[in-house]
Amino acid sequence: MDASQLYRMLVFASVVEQGSLTAAAETLGISRSMVSQHLKRLENRCQLSLLHRTTRKISLTQEGQQFYHYCAELLKLAKQAEAAIIPNDEQLQGSIKIAAPVAIGELALAALLKEFHKRYPQIHVSLQLEDRKLDQLEHHIDIAIQTGQPDNEELVAIKLAQYDDYLVASPEYIANHGAPLHPDNLNHHQWIMQSANQLPRRCQFDNSDGEKFTLQLTPFINCNTSLGCLKLVKEGLGLAMLPEHIVKQPLQAEKLVRLLPDYHLGRGGIFAVHSYQDVVPARIRAMLAFMEQRLYRDTP
Known part of the structure; x- marks a missing residue:
């Protein structure tokens, strides 16, 4: 037959x-x-x-x-x-190791994983929060959440969201130091930067008229995580350029103030990156689909 x-x-x-x-x-x-x-x-x-x-x-x-x-x-x-x-949702099982920046993990992924667990109760998740990028193969990472732009063409990158960088400071800092009205004023302020050192950083500011301003800014305080920088800014220790998905809630709560809103500081993406090429395991497909549907879904 x-x-x-x-x-x-x-x-x-x-x-x-x-x-x-x-x-x-x-x-x-x-x-x-x-x-x-x-x-x-x-x-x-x-x-x-x-x-x-x-x-x-x-x-x-x-x-x-x-x-x-x-x-x-x-x-x-x-x-x-x-x-x-190809099991149904309730039958999906196994483990997924996810690496993500600290801020995204604490501010967004924790809530998402709660909903994911309700939908897929037999899938176990290992979450590793690091602001530095890890080698996915070396660390056996199934999905890495990365910001900026993908830098490894051998990996598959799925765009989850797009964001702008915002220049922010606390009301306390503005009360003590004033708010900059033009990029030329920025060298006179205390800067908080995500960095491993206090070396100057080149920053560019563009406005809607096509004007570009390039500055060399030296951090007053440097910190190795974006969430740490956010906390330092909220304490009134300086101003910082941080991604909008990190500062959105503090801005809405008026704990932070956006400065120079007419100037564009930079744009990046949030990506889910994995190494599966031809065949993606069902549990990984489920997580990727969940992230695409729910992670920063209100972000343009």
């Missing part, structure tokens, strides 16, 4: 199960005429009439009833085989 005959038996069982050629065609993802051709070839091969067909309904012949019993078992086994490798 060749593979074509096995497939025709599955088509026959689907027609009986669905009650019509049209419904079976939709289930199988083929055309109604193709279903009809498979049935005709099956009957020719068996030298039997398996179905009584009218314009309104189908019914099994006596021989078809007996033949259907075995074809139905074949269809059942095929569905069980598929379910074994």
